[in-house]
Amino acid sequence: MRSPAGPKNNGQKVRIGKGAVIDAGVLLGYQPSRGDSDQLIVGSGARVRSGSIIYGGSKIGQSMETGHNVIIREENEIGDNLRIWSNSIVDYGCQIGNNVKIHSHVYICQYTVIEDEVFIGPGVTLANDIHPGCPDALECMKGPCIKRGAQIGVNACVLPRVTVGEHSVIGAGSVVTKDIPAGVIAYGNPAQVICRIEDLNCTTGLRDKPYSHLIRSLKDAYTIG
Amino acid sequence: MRSPAGPKNNGQKVRIGKGAVIDAGVLLGYQPSRGDSDQLIVGSGARVRSGSIIYGGSKIGQSMETGHNVIIREENEIGDNLRIWSNSIVDYGCQIGNNVKIHSHVYICQYTVIEDEVFIGPGVTLANDIHPGCPDALECMKGPCIKRGAQIGVNACVLPRVTVGEHSVIGAGSVVTKDIPAGVIAYGNPAQVICRIEDLNCTTGLRDKPYSHLIRSLKDAYTIG
Amino acid sequence: MRSPAGPKNNGQKVRIGKGAVIDAGVLLGYQPSRGDSDQLIVGSGARVRSGSIIYGGSKIGQSMETGHNVIIREENEIGDNLRIWSNSIVDYGCQIGNNVKIHSHVYICQYTVIEDEVFIGPGVTLANDIHPGCPDALECMKGPCIKRGAQIGVNACVLPRVTVGEHSVIGAGSVVTKDIPAGVIAYGNPAQVICRIEDLNCTTGLRDKPYSHLIRSLKDAYTIG
Numbered sequence: 236m237r238s239p240a241g242p243k244n245n246g247q248k249v250r251i252g253k254g255a256v257i258d259a260g261v262l263l264g265y266q267p268s269r270g271d272s273d274q275l276i277v278g279s280g281a282r283v284r285s286g287s288i289i290y291g292g293s294k295i296g297q298s299m300e301t302g303h304n305v306i307i308r309e310e311n312e313i314g315d316n317l318r319i320w321s322n323s324i325v326d327y328g329c330q331i332g333n334n335v336k337i338h339s340h341v342y343i344c345q346y347t348v349i350e351d352e353v354f355i356g357p358g359v360t361l362a363n364d365i366h367p368g369c370p371d372a373l374e375c376m377k378g379p380c381i382k383r384g385a386q387i388g389v390n391a392c393v394l395p396r397v398t399v400g401e402h403s404v405i406g407a408g409s410v411v412t413k414d415i416p417a418g419v420i421a422y423g424n425p426a427q428v429i430c431r432i433e434d435l436n437c438t439t440g441l442r443d444k445p446y447s448h449l450i451r452s453l454k455d456a457y458t459i460g
Numbered sequence: 461m462r463s464p465a466g467p468k469n470n471g472q473k474v475r476i477g478k479g480a481v482i483d484a485g486v487l488l489g490y491q492p493s494r495g496d497s498d499q500l501i502v503g504s505g506a507r508v509r510s511g512s513i514i515y516g517g518s519k520i521g522q523s524m525e526t527g528h529n530v531i532i533r534e535e536n537e538i539g540d541n542l543r544i545w546s547n548s549i550v551d552y553g554c555q556i557g558n559n560v561k562i563h564s565h566v567y568i569c570q571y572t573v574i575e576d577e578v579f580i581g582p583g584v585t586l587a588n589d590i591h592p593g594c595p596d597a598l599e600c601m602k603g604p605c606i607k608r609g610a611q612i613g614v615n616a617c618v619l620p621r622v623t624v625g626e627h628s629v630i631g632a633g634s635v636v637t638k639d640i641p642a643g644v645i646a647y648g649n650p651a652q653v654i655c656r657i658e659d660l661n662c663t664t665g666l667r668d669k670p671y672s673h674l675i676r677s678l679k680d681a682y683t684i685g
Numbered sequence: 686m687r688s689p690a691g692p693k694n695n696g697q698k699v700r701i702g703k704g705a706v707i708d709a710g711v712l713l714g715y716q717p718s719r720g721d722s723d724q725l726i727v728g729s730g731a732r733v734r735s736g737s738i739i740y741g742g743s744k745i746g747q748s749m750e751t752g753h754n755v756i757i758r759e760e761n762e763i764g765d766n767l768r769i770w771s772n773s774i775v776d777y778g779c780q781i782g783n784n785v786k787i788h789s790h791v792y793i794c795q796y797t798v799i800e801d802e803v804f805i806g807p808g809v810t811l812a813n814d815i816h817p818g819c820p821d822a823l824e825c826m827k828g829p830c831i832k833r834g835a836q837i838g839v840n841a842c843v844l845p846r847v848t849v850g851e852h853s854v855i856g857a858g859s860v861v862t863k864d865i866p867a868g869v870i871a872y873g874n875p876a877q878v879i880c881r882i883e884d885l886n887c888t889t890g891l892r893d894k895p896y897s898h899l900i901r902s903l904k905d906a907y908t909i910g
Contacts (some may be wrong), residue, residue, distance in 0.1 A: 242526040246869075250821035256886065260485075260710075262510060264509075267834075273825075285712060286511065286738075286754070287734065287739065288510065288528055290512075300814075302756075303738055303756055304511070304529060304547070304736075304754060304756075305548050306527075306528055306529075308549075321756050321774055322547055322754070322756075322772055324547065324565070326564075332694075339566060339774050339776075339792050340494075340772075340790060340792050342564050342565050342582040342583055342614075344582065345611075353672055354817050354818060356812070356814075356817060356843070357764055357792040357794065357810050357812070358583070358792055358808070359563070360582050360583035360614045360615045360632075361614075362581070362582070362613070362614040362632055364581075365663060365664065365670075366629070366660070366662070366670035366671070367581060367611040367613065368579060368609070368611045368627075368629070368631065368671065368674075369580050369667075369670035369671065370667075370673060371666045371667055371670070374666060375664050375666055380611050384818070386817040386818045388812070388817065388839070389792075389810045389812040389842050390615070390810040390842040390860075392583070392632050392633045393616050394632055396664075404816070404817065404818070405812070406471075406860075407812055407842050407844055407860055408633075408842045408858075408859075408860030408874055409633075409860075410615075410631075410632055410633030412588070412632075423631055423874065424648065424649050424874050434814070437816070437819075437821075438815060439815065439822060439825050439846075441821045442752070442819075442820075442821055445816035445817065445819035445821070446504075446817075446818065448818070448820060449818075485710075489736060489788050490735075511736065513735065513736075513753055529736070529754060529772070531753055531754075531772075531777035547692050547772055547790075549771055549772065549789050549790070551789075565790060565806055567789050567790050567807040567839075569807070579709075583808070585790070585807050585808035585839045585840040585857075586694070586838070587766040587774055587806070587807070587838070589806075589840040589888065590888060590895075591885070591887070591895035591896070591898065592804050592836040592838065592854065593804060593834070593836045593852075593854070593895075594892075594896065595892075596887075596891040596892055596895070597700060599891060600891055604770075615840070615859050617808070617839050619857055621889075632737060633858075634838075634858075635856075635857055635858030637857075649826075649858055649873065649874050650784045
């Protein structure tokens with residue numbers, strides 16, 4: 236491990252597990268502006284690439300891997316095996332499970348909940364402010380909840396307080412304005428439920444159904460209105 | 461104030477007011493490629509976070525605050541209290557008023573006008589080139605005009621020469637292809653006017669109407685066709 | 686040329702042509718995680734701005750110019766005169782022709798083909814994974830093909846395996862789900878063909894038709910169904 240740069244990176248501000256590989260030009264334990272910095276805790280086996288900045292006051296599990304210029308702010312609780320690619324931002328106060336993949340150019344807003352095994356595609360934006368400019372916006376602020384195994388396609392956005400159900404797939408460029416049940420394909424602006432994931436067929440000839448392995452785990456888990 | 465890095469950051473190229481806090485790894489007065497660099501002028505109380513780059517030849521008011529990796533190019537005139545968050549870009553030749561908030565991953569194109577109190581949500585892209593590839597594109601280039609107090613939702617894009625009216629709110633993921641009058645809610649692809657902001661109700665129970673405080677200032681300011 | 690930073694930037698890992706101007710804070714020949722790094726080859730006249738990272742194992746032609754914080758990964762073959770602006774990412778395994786312009790905040794996914802003279806607008810996202818989470822996703826992965834002279838408008842996304850035809854123009858905020866023929870204007874979510882480019886009129890009074898110079902080269906090149 237090379238020594239990270241920045242004035243706050245002393246032993247008290249950052250506790251990082253064994254086996255970390257941290258590029259030069261990474262800032263760990265950056266001081267939040269929202270009050271005193273708590274300790275940044277990162278589990279073993281972290282791989283953090285150049286330009287990334289992780290604030291003090293977040294707790295991240297084992298085997299995190301980042302691309303370049305990733306920003307993870309304070310007060311986040313993040314599980315094991317996070318993969319987060321270049322230029323993505325996790326704002327403060329989020330809860331993120333295990334084995335989550337966040338691709339490039341993603342913005343995860345404050346107070347988002349992302350469960351285990353979720354995939355967030357490139358360019359996705361999550362929102363937490365229903366009526367920007369409302370005088371009660373700070374009190375109202377709440378991000379979406381992306382349930383276990385859900386897949387969010389490229390450049391989609393998910394609106395505040397919306398839940399995307401377990402193993403559901405949101406198509407590229409969608410604007411998700413309402414809750415999406417578990418186990419469905421949904422897309423469009425606004426996103427509409429199109430079919431169950433078990434009804435989707437492979438279009439490239441590699442297999443019969445892309446999500447056949449999930450059908451058993453989803454039985455009785457969803458309904459389509 | 462720590463000393464900013466880079467070969468152009470001498471006293472002649474950058475004039476910055478009192479009380480600035482500039483992280484290591486910031487470039488101030490970066491040399492534009494479009495001719496000789498003029499001076500960068502920044503008012504008092506600036507807070508510029510690591511990775512940000514502000515070109516020579518822009519003039520920025522007091523109390524600017526940036527996130528990380530913000531890029532502000534040359535020939536911009538920017539008022540007081542700009543808040544601009546991580547990874548956002550202001551291209552050259554823009555006019556930006558006071559108390560403007562530009563969130564993360566935003567692209568403000570050349571020759572954009574943004575009036576006071578505007579909010580630009582995460583992932584918003586503004587455009588200035590109606591017909592990319594047209595031989596007259598350079599001459600034709602003109603950004604949108606976002607009027608006072610307008611709110612642009614996440615991942616929206618606003619097309620060239622479009623005006624978004626005073627205190628209007630553009631919903632997430634919208635594509636704004638035509639002028640939007642003052643004081644309305646508009647969304648969709650293409651964006652359509654949905655209602656007046658005074659007709660919008662709070663959906664989280666915190667208050668009656670999110671924009672009731674604006675109604676008086678907007679009386680007689682708009683019509684919906 | 687100032688010396689680029691980083692541990693891998695020795696003569697064996699990076700071969701760069703004459704006349705390069707490389708800012709401090711650039712990483713050339715960054716080590717890919719996907720196996721041993723091959724040499725990074727960059728032609729003469731490169732201009733690489735601060736914060737940009739170009740991986741080992743890519744081959745780039747003459748006169749490349751980048752903005753800041755550009756990331757170009759391994760196994761890319763890129764022609765002459767690439768212009769790629771700030772915060773854009775080219776993932777691995779792409780083929781990019783000559784005179785291509787990639788604007789800001791763009792994500793070019795793995796295994797994309799971009800032909801000569803293409804323009805990719807700010808905030809565009811290309812996708813290569815039809816059904817994210819499918820167990821065969823790695824084998825299936827294939828990006829779009831953007832044919833010669835096509836113009837992709839701001840914040841559009843183009844889905845996997847889709848071809849955008851020669852000199853076609855994709856409107857802002859479009860979601861391109863199916864092949865687009867040559868020489869047409871298409872937009873919307875999902876993108877629909879609207880007209881031939883020769884039928885489009887200038888709306889700012891600078892000329893008669895923005896794409897009249899292309900009509901001869903496109904005769905007999907396309908049909909609209």
